Amino acid sequence: MEQGRISDEELEILLNDLLEQHGYDFTEYAHASLKRRINRLASLDKFPSFAELRFRLKNDEGYLKRFVEEISVNVTEMFRDPLFYKTLREEVLPVLATYPLIRIWHAGCATGEEVYSLAIVLKELKLLEKSLLYATDINPSVLETARKGIFPLSQMKIYSENYVEAGGSQEFSQYYTANYDFAKMDEELKKRIILATHNLVSDHSFNVFHLILCRNVLIYFNKDLQDRVFRLFDDSLEKLGFLALGAKETIRFSSIAGSYQLQGKEKIWRKIK
Amino acid sequence: MEKDKVERFKAIIIGGSAGSLSVLLEVLPQLSQDISAAIIIVLHRKSTTDSLLVELFSSKTSVPVSEAAEKELIEPGKIYVAPADYHLLIEQDFSFSFDASEKINFSRPSIDVSFESAAEVFRESLVGILLSGANADGVVGLQAIRSFGGTTIAQRPDTAEVPYMPEQAIQQVAMDFILSPPEIADFLNGQIRI
Numbered sequence: 342m343e344q345g346r347i348s349d350e351e352l353e354i355l356l357n358d359l360l361e362q363h364g365y366d367f368t369e370y371a372h373a374s375l376k377r378r379i380n381r382l383a384s385l386d387k388f389p390s391f392a393e394l395r396f397r398l399k400n401d402e403g404y405l406k407r408f409v410e411e412i413s414v415n416v417t418e419m420f421r422d423p424l425f426y427k428t429l430r431e432e433v434l435p436v437l438a439t440y441p442l443i444r445i446w447h448a449g450c451a452t453g454e455e456v457y458s459l460a461i462v463l464k465e466l467k468l469l470e471k472s473l474l475y476a477t478d479i480n481p482s483v484l485e486t487a488r489k490g491i492f493p494l495s496q497m498k499i500y501s502e503n504y505v506e507a508g509g510s511q512e513f514s515q516y517y518t519a520n521y522d523f524a525k526m527d528e529e530l531k532k533r534i535i536l537a538t539h540n541l542v543s544d545h546s547f548n549v550f551h552l553i554l555c556r557n558v559l560i561y562f563n564k565d566l567q568d569r570v571f572r573l574f575d576d577s578l579e580k581l582g583f584l585a586l587g588a589k590e591t592i593r594f595s596s597i598a599g600s601y602q603l604q605g606k607e608k609i610w611r612k613i614k
Numbered sequence: 615m616e617k618d619k620v621e622r623f624k625a626i627i628i629g630g631s632a633g634s635l636s637v638l639l640e641v642l643p644q645l646s647q648d649i650s651a652a653i654i655i656v657l658h659r660k661s662t663t664d665s666l667l668v669e670l671f672s673s674k675t676s677v678p679v680s681e682a683a684e685k686e687l688i689e690p691g692k693i694y695v696a697p698a699d700y701h702l703l704i705e706q707d708f709s710f711s712f713d714a715s716e717k718i719n720f721s722r723p724s725i726d727v728s729f730e731s732a733a734e735v736f737r738e739s740l741v742g743i744l745l746s747g748a749n750a751d752g753v754v755g756l757q758a759i760r761s762f763g764g765t766t767i768a769q770r771p772d773t774a775e776v777p778y779m780p781e782q783a784i785q786q787v788a789m790d791f792i793l794s795p796p797e798i799a800d801f802l803n804g805q806i807r808i
Contacts, residue, residue, distance in 0.1 A: 346734070349706065373703035373731050374713040414715040560684055560700075560712040567685075589684050589697060589712055 347379050351391045355379070355398070362399060365409055366542050369566035378412040406482075414561065415451040415483050418496070419458045420503035421556070422588050427508040428607040430462045433583050437551050443472040446550045446577065448541060449558030450476040453487025453534075458504075459554070460530040461516055465509070469533055475548065477539035484536045490526035492517075497524050541570050546577040553578055557587035564594075571595040578612050585609045623690040624651035625736045626802065629725030629755065631658040631747025633775025637795045638745075642674040642693075644799035649677055651741075652688045653802070656696040656728045658721050658747070668695055682710045696723045703731040719751035729755020738763035743798065745769045747779030756787045767791045767801070 347355070352372060359365040367375060388394040397404050420426045437443045443463075447456050456476040463469040478484050501513040517524040539547070541558070553574050559567050574584055575597045584592065584601065586608040592598050601610040630637065634657060659667070665681070671693065672679045682694040688708045696702040701713040702723050718724035729742050729752060742759040744752045746769055756766045766789050771777035773794045784792060793801060800806050 371703075371705060371711040373705050373711050374701075374715075377701075377703065377713065377727065377731065378715070414713065416715050557714040560714065564685055587714070589700060591684070594685075 345380060345384055347376055347383070347391060349376075352376055352379070355395060358395065358398060359409075363405060367412070369542065369563050370561055371563050374414075374561055375412060378414070382408065382411045410480055410482055413480055414557075415480065417451045417454045417557075418503070419454040419492075419500035420507045420509075421455060421458075422607075423503045423506035425507075425585070425588070425607045425609075426458060426462060426503075427506070428605060428609060429459070429585070430466065430508045432604065433552065433585075433609060434462065434466055434468060437583075438466065438468055440551060441471065443468060443552070444548060444550045445472060445474045445552045445554070446548070447474060447476040448539065448553065448555040448574075450478050450484075450487060450536075451480075452483045452492075453490065453536075454492065454500075455554070455556065456487060456534055457490060457516075457526050457530055458507075460534060461504070461509070462507075463533075464530065465511065469530075472533050474534045475550075476534055476536050479538065479540045479542075481538055484538060487534075488531075488536050490531055491523050492526070494519055494522050494524045541573065542566065546573055548577065549579050550577055551579050551582045552585065553582070554585045555587075556585065557590070559590050560587065568595050571597045575600070575612070580612055580614070582612050583609055584612065622736065622739045624739050624741070625654060625688070625690075625732060626651050626741045626743065627654045627656065627729060627732045627759075628743045628745065629656045629729060629747075629752040630745030631721075631725075631749060631751065631776070631779060633746030633748075636775065637769060637798070638671065639674055640795045641799045641802065642671055642677075644796070644803070645675050645677055646803045647676045648691070649802065650690055650804075651802075652690045653677075653693045654682070654688070654696070654702075654728070654732065655693065656702060656723050656725050658723075658725075658751070659698060671695065684710060684712050686710050696728060698723070701727040703727065704735045706735055708735065719749055721749075721751050725752035726755040730758040733758040733762040733764055736762075736764065740764035741767060741801075743767040743769070744780055744783045746774035746776045748776045750779065750782040752779060753782050753786050756783050756789075760787055765790045767793055767798070769798070770794045 356368045383394055450456050463472050504513045516527050600614045602613050603610055668681050677693050679693040681697050703711045705711050718727055732740055742756050760766050768780040768783040768789050770792050771781045774780055
C-alpha cells in the first residue's frame with residue numbers, strides 16, 4: 342500500500358480472498374471506484390500496511406461485514422433527480438395503471454429513500470393498493486434501514502423541494518412523523534413494499550415485472566457485468582414494461598439495446614419486443 | 615525518445631471552483647486545434663448546468679468538447695467535462711467511470727478524486743492544473759499527481775478571482791509551474807515545455 346494507496350496487484354489479491362474465503366464477488370466491479378473506497382476505509386481504520394488489512398479481513402468476521410458495507414456505495418435520496426420522478430408520475434405510471442396488479446422491482450435500493458418516493462407517487466395516483474414494490478439490495482444492513490423507514494429529519498427540507506419539483510402537489514410532511522431528529526415514514530407507504538436481499542452479480546431472476554428501477558448501481562460494475570445484469574433485467578421484464586436507470590447510465594451499448602426504446606429525456610426505456 | 619515505451623498519450627486535467635470559469639473561457643479560444651493531449655475539466659458547480667457548460671466550451675474552441683460518459687474511452691485531442699453530481703474516475707484502460715458516493719470537500723465532482731485517479735493511470739504523462747477557487751479541493755490530488763511523476767501547475771494567485779485554492783496548492787505541494795491564464799494557454803499549446 343504505497344503512499345496509502347492499494348496497488349492493482351493488491352486489489353486483485355484482496356478480491357480473490359473475498360471471493361474464495363467469503364463468497365463475495367467484487368471481481369467485476371469497476372476498479373477505480375473500488376480502490377478509492379478501499380483506500381478511504383484503510384486510512385479511516387488506520388491500517389499501516391496491506392498485509393494487515395488482508396489479515397484482518399481473513400480472520401475477523403465482524404470487520405469483514407464492515408468492509409463489505411463500506412465498499413458498496415449507499416448514497417441515495419428521496420426523489421433523486423426530481424424530473425425523473427415527474428416523468429414516472431406523468432408518463433410511465435399512467436400506462437401501468439391499466440394492469441390489475443403492478444409489479445415493480447427496485448434493484449439496489451440501498452436505504453430505501455427512492456422506494457418510499459415511488460410509493461408516495463403511487464399513492465397519489467391511487468395505484469399503491471394494486472402495486473407490489475420489490476426492493477432489493479446486496480447489503481442486509483441497508484435493507485434494515487429501509488424496513489424501518491426512519492430518515493434524518495434534516496434531509497426532509499431538500500426532499501420536500503425535490504417532491505414539489507417532481508410534480509407533487511400535496512403537503513409532503515403528511516408522509517412522515519417527525520420525532521426528535523428523525524422522520525418516520527408513514528406505515529401505509531410500507532404496506533406494499535417487500536424487502537429482500539438480492540445480489541445482482543450472482544442471483545437470478547425471481548419474478549416478472551412491469552417496471553424495473555436500478556439507479557446508480559451499474560456505474561460500479563464493469564462492462565461485462567453490466568451486460569449480464571441487463572440480460573437479467575430483460576429476463577425479468579414483461580413485454581412493454583419499463584426499465585429505469587440512473588442519470589448517467591445507458592443500455593445503448595448493451596446486448597439488449599435492440600429490444601428497447603428510450604422514452605423521452607429521462608433514462609427510461611420501454612421493452613418493445 | 616520515448617519510442618520504446620508503451621504508448622501512453624498525454625493528459626491534462628484541470629480543476630477549478632469559484633472564479634475558474636472565466637479562466638477557461640479565456641484559455642480555450644487560444645488552444646491550437648491539433649492539440650495532442652486529452653484534456654479533462656473538473657469544475658465545482660450547480661447540478662443543473664451540465665449541457666450548458668459543454669455548449670459554452672464548444673463555442674470557444676474548435677477542439678471537440680463533450681461531457682465525459684460512463685465507460686467512454688479517453689482519446690487524445692479531445693476535451694472532456696466532468697458531469698455534475700458524480701465523482702469522475704479513470705480506469706486503467708483509460709476509460710471514465712463514475713461514482714455517486716459521498717461528497718468530498720463538500721463537492722461532487724471532487725477535484726481531489728479525479729486528480730488522484732488520473733495520477734495513478736497517466737502517471738508521468740499527466741499534467742494537473744488547479745485554478746481559482748474558494749476551498750482546497752484539488753490540493754491532495756496535485757500531491758498525488760506529483761508523487762506519480764506527473765507535472766503540477768497552479769494558476770498564479772494574483773491572477774485568480776478567488777486565490778485561496780491555488781494558494782493552498784502552492785503552499786502544500788511543490789509546483790512545477792505557477793502560471794497566469796495566458797501562460798496556461800501557451801503551456802497547453804506546447805510553447806512552454808516540461
